[in-house]
Amino acid sequence: MAERVRVVRGWEWARPERPARREVLAAVPELDQAKPPLLFVPGFGHGAWAFAEHWLGHAAGRGFPAYALSLRGHGGSEPAPGATLRSYTHDVVQAAAGLPRQTVLVGHGAGARVVAHALARYPARAAVLVAPVLGGWGTFGTALRRNPAGTLPAVFGAGLRLNRRQLFSRELPDAEARRYVSRLGRAGRRAQWQLLTGRQPEPAVGRPPVLVLGSPDDRVVPAAALTRAARRYASAPLLFPGMGHDLMLDARWREPIDAILDWLDKDPTPAHG
Amino acid sequence: MSSSTDLGRPDPDPTVAPTRDGRPVSDRGDTVCVIGAGASGLTAVKNLREAGFGVDCYERETGVGGAWNWRHDRSPVYASTHLISSRPFTQFPDFPMPDDWPDYPHHAQLLSYFERYADHFDLRQHVWFGTEVVRVESVEGDRWDVTTRSTGGYGPERTSRYAAVVLANGHNWSPKLPRYEGLEQFRGEVMHASSYKDPAQLRGKRVLVVGAGNTGCDIAVEAAQQASRCWHATRRGYWYAPKYVFGRPADQVNDTLLALRVPLRVRQWLYHWTLRLTVGDLTRFGLPRPDHRVYETHPIANSQLVYYVGHGEITPVPDIARFGDRTVELTDGREIDPELVVFATGYLPRFEFLEGKVLGDADGSGRPRLWLNAFTAGHPTLAVVGLVQPDSGIFPISHWQSVLFARLLTLRTTHPDRAAAFGRRVAAGLGERYSAKVKDSTRHWFEVGHADYLRALQRALHDLEGK
Numbered sequence: 123m124a125e126r127v128r129v130v131r132g133w134e135w136a137r138p139e140r141p142a143r144r145e146v147l148a149a150v151p152e153l154d155q156a157k158p159p160l161l162f163v164p165g166f167g168h169g170a171w172a173f174a175e176h177w178l179g180h181a182a183g184r185g186f187p188a189y190a191l192s193l194r195g196h197g198g199s200e201p202a203p204g205a206t207l208r209s210y211t212h213d214v215v216q217a218a219a220g221l222p223r224q225t226v227l228v229g230h231g232a233g234a235r236v237v238a239h240a241l242a243r244y245p246a247r248a249a250v251l252v253a254p255v256l257g258g259w260g261t262f263g264t265a266l267r268r269n270p271a272g273t274l275p276a277v278f279g280a281g282l283r284l285n286r287r288q289l290f291s292r293e294l295p296d297a298e299a300r301r302y303v304s305r306l307g308r309a310g311r312r313a314q315w316q317l318l319t320g321r322q323p324e325p326a327v328g329r330p331p332v333l334v335l336g337s338p339d340d341r342v343v344p345a346a347a348l349t350r351a352a353r354r355y356a357s358a359p360l361l362f363p364g365m366g367h368d369l370m371l372d373a374r375w376r377e378p379i380d381a382i383l384d385w386l387d388k389d390p391t392p393a394h395g
Numbered sequence: 396m397s398s399s400t401d402l403g404r405p406d407p408d409p410t411v412a413p414t415r416d417g418r419p420v421s422d423r424g425d426t427v428c429v430i431g432a433g434a435s436g437l438t439a440v441k442n443l444r445e446a447g448f449g450v451d452c453y454e455r456e457t458g459v460g461g462a463w464n465w466r467h468d469r470s471p472v473y474a475s476t477h478l479i480s481s482r483p484f485t486q487f488p489d490f491p492m493p494d495d496w497p498d499y500p501h502h503a504q505l506l507s508y509f510e511r512y513a514d515h516f517d518l519r520q521h522v523w524f525g526t527e528v529v530r531v532e533s534v535e536g537d538r539w540d541v542t543t544r545s546t547g548g549y550g551p552e553r554t555s556r557y558a559a560v561v562l563a564n565g566h567n568w569s570p571k572l573p574r575y576e577g578l579e580q581f582r583g584e585v586m587h588a589s590s591y592k593d594p595a596q597l598r599g600k601r602v603l604v605v606g607a608g609n610t611g612c613d614i615a616v617e618a619a620q621q622a623s624r625c626w627h628a629t630r631r632g633y634w635y636a637p638k639y640v641f642g643r644p645a646d647q648v649n650d651t652l653l654a655l656r657v658p659l660r661v662r663q664w665l666y667h668w669t670l671r672l673t674v675g676d677l678t679r680f681g682l683p684r685p686d687h688r689v690y691e692t693h694p695i696a697n698s699q700l701v702y703y704v705g706h707g708e709i710t711p712v713p714d715i716a717r718f719g720d721r722t723v724e725l726t727d728g729r730e731i732d733p734e735l736v737v738f739a740t741g742y743l744p745r746f747e748f749l750e751g752k753v754l755g756d757a758d759g760s761g762r763p764r765l766w767l768n769a770f771t772a773g774h775p776t777l778a779v780v781g782l783v784q785p786d787s788g789i790f791p792i793s794h795w796q797s798v799l800f801a802r803l804l805t806l807r808t809t810h811p812d813r814a815a816a817f818g819r820r821v822a823a824g825l826g827e828r829y830s831a832k833v834k835d836s837t838r839h840w841f842e843v844g845h846a847d848y849l850r851a852l853q854r855a856l857h858d859l860e861g862k
């Protein structure tokens with residue numbers, strides 16, 4: 123992570139990101155319980171729908187206003203074949219700043235990388251990185267080993283294809299798994315490339331507490347990568363053995379979201395700064 | 396906690412409590428006091444809270460937004476005001492404006508933006524509305540006694556002791572009114588732009604607008620459309636820059652050059668050349684030739700002024716020499732007969748609650764002498780936020796000033812050595828400028844080039860953090 127705060131951003135000011143219509147799905151509790159809003163950010167290929175299946179409703183049931191965003195080019199958001207990590211980051215920061223209160227950012231997969239960038243541009247109430255794909259060549263190596271046929275073409279600009287066995291445990295009924303996989307789209311090829319080669323996120327602003335969680339049996343993110351990700355934010359990962367990469371869709375989706383909400387209910391304090 | 400009338404404060408313990416002039420002083424411990432809940436005050440509250448400080452903010456009005464709440468009695472904003480700095484330069488760096496807003500939003504959008512900022516970060520609970528600060532006095536241990544009362548002078552005064560103070564009272568509300576021979580006997584209507592709110596005030600009248608800052612230019616353009624006659628008096632020639640060049644907001648084009656590190660002289664040349672090709676030679680319309688290079692006066696961003704001059708709806712005239720009974724004599728000897736004179740002659744800073752020398756204004760001119768336009772020598776727990784006039788938006792600057800100050804206050808306990816080094820830096824750098832050489836005028840006291848200024852601030856932040 124770059125260490126120093128950046129004040130001057132001449133290029134960004136001179137060339138503001140082009141806006142793109144965003145899909146945001148919401149589940150809001152009937153009674154406002156003064157809990158912070160959650161913004162779920164799906165990884166590459168996934169849309170807001172992936173959280174609308176279970177997590178949004180569950181979080182709202184526990185009193186958290188819950189929102190899920192489709193990054194541009196995904197789900198119901200505007201098509202954006204030329205999207206970059208910067209465009210995705212813009213989408214997240216815009217959605218977060220548009221919510222009524224200081225928001226908790228929850229990023230899944232490569233969405234966690236986007237959240238890490240967003241944390242440098244928005245003082246989140248807290249951040250949760252779920253099975254984070256923070257990028258770099260290590261990510262690529264793992265993907266190549268686990269799923270060579272789906273990964274290799276991505277290097278040449280094709281969509282990264284994830285298969286059912288990478289994403290879900292065997293507990294999830296086949297029909298459901300197939301249905302989910304058929305909904306997967308793809309990220310922009312520039313964004314995909316930047317995930318490997320792009321600049322690492324700048325330091326977070328506003329000292330948000332950060333929680334990292336995942337599964338040791340995730341076939342996209344190895345356990346070592348989870349530990350490394352958690353260490354960046356001076357903590358240890360919460361583990362959910364037996365689950366696949368898509369913790370929000372897998373058969374035991376309830377356990378990780380409950381762990382996240384329990385953590386938030388304890389009102390985690392800002393990181394040391 | 397906040398309400399416009401309730402001034403309840405934890406009552407001081409009478410046995411140990413300090414007093415001032417025989418009145419008790421309530422000790423607010425490590426709490427920081429912020430004066431003003433305009434954009435600058437709000438960002439100070441947010442950034443101090445974020446760094447873990449308790450904050451009491453006093454605001455004389457009953458709402459947030461300062462100048463941008465045009466119902467506030469001191470707001471300089473008029474019905475048609477739109478930003479002159481485009482969105483990316485004007486928004487807080489960590490809370491962007493909605494990306495479906497126009498490049499140059501309207502003042503009502505700005506107010507809603509500041510209200511949303513206050514709600515999003517839950518800032519209102521720290522603001523005492525309807526409460527005016529009347530005195531700020533330094534006490535030993537680098538602490539401050541802040542005396543307040545209800546706005547308008549009702550109710551008793553209360554004094555509280557703070558660990559630090561942020562002055563965010565704004566500098567565009569106290570009108571600068573030039574003196575002219577004969578002004579008292581002039582029978583026409585005279586007003587300062589600060590009380591101009593609505594074009595209906597100009598309708599059907601013969602109007603003289605004085606001054607060509609952005610206010611004067613905006614009002615002249617409205618007079619061109621509403622008044623029966625409009626004269627526009629300036630004491631020098633200016634560069635009238637359009638809001639768009641090459642199909643993009645002009646400041647974004649300018650920053651492309653800055654990002655490429657194009658030197659000032661080359662940028663001035665390119666700018667002159669671009670204006671020459673697009674706006675053309677203004678002396679043809681009877682406007683005086685600028686007596687300076689571009690960037691040497693605060694930039695005007697107005698695409699319409701030249702247009703109306705070209706249509707004969709605005710008559711450019713030189714400065715006023717003296718006023719007659721019903722006429723105004725100009726410096727070129729001409730006489731005109733306006734019914735209404737609008738002085739758009741700008742604003743002066745005012746810190747009436749503070750002894751001038753605290754801010755380094757030794758000669759009583761009203762001009763503070765600070766480093767980074769924010770820090771004064773010998774008072775490490777005092778900062779001014781928003782006392783800048785950038786060629787760009789103010790709010791990112793106010794944000795970073797308050798981040799820097801919060802950082803400094805933290806280091807006073809964790810790394811006193813670094814805080815002390817910062818103090819020496821302040822003393823050595825008083826009066827430093829961050830802009831091209833500017834014309835000598837009160838309006839340029841706080842002029843900064845946003846890139847130069849923010850680079851200097853970034854350096855200060857990095858030095859402070861020892862990185």
Ligand SMILES: Cc1cc2nc3c(=O)[nH]c(=O)nc-3n(C[C@H](O)[C@H](O)[C@H](O)COP(=O)(O)OP(=O)(O)OC[C@H]3O[C@@H](n4cnc5c(N)ncnc54)[C@H](O)[C@@H]3O)c2cc1C
Pocket residue numbers: 430431432433434435436453454455456459460461462463471472473476477478479480485526527528529563564565566567568610748780781782787788789790
């Ligand atoms: C017509 C016009 C247009 C402008 N357009 C732009 C633009 O496009 N972009 C830009 O960046 N800037 C612009 N400005 C500059 C403008 O001053 C700033 O945008 C902004 O208002 C500065 O915010 P502030 O919080 O520093 O001051 P203010 O908005 O003036 O807020 C100061 C607050 O402090 C309160 N206060 C003052 N004294 C006391 C006291 N003794 N006790 C308690 N409370 C007190 C006031 O009530 C007020 O709420 C414009 C100015 C004018 C006049």
Ligand SMILES: NC(=O)c1ccc[n+]([C@@H]2O[C@H](COP(=O)([O-])OP(=O)(O)OC[C@H]3O[C@@H](n4cnc5c(N)ncnc54)[C@H](OP(=O)(O)O)[C@@H]3O)[C@@H](O)[C@H]2O)c1
Pocket residue numbers: 476477478479480567571573574588605606607608609610611613629630631692693714739740741742784836837838
């Ligand atoms: N967003 C917007 O649309 C908008 C609108 C208005 C204002 N603003 C901002 O608000 C701030 C204040 O602007 P402003 O236009 O009110 O004031 P200003 O920039 O200070 O301009 C004052 C004008 O009056 C002239 N003047 C001052 N004293 C004079 C004197 N004694 N005799 C003759 N002329 C005199 C000045 O001339 P000299 O140049 O010779 O000193 C200048 O032309 C600026 O930062 C401005 O950018 C923004």
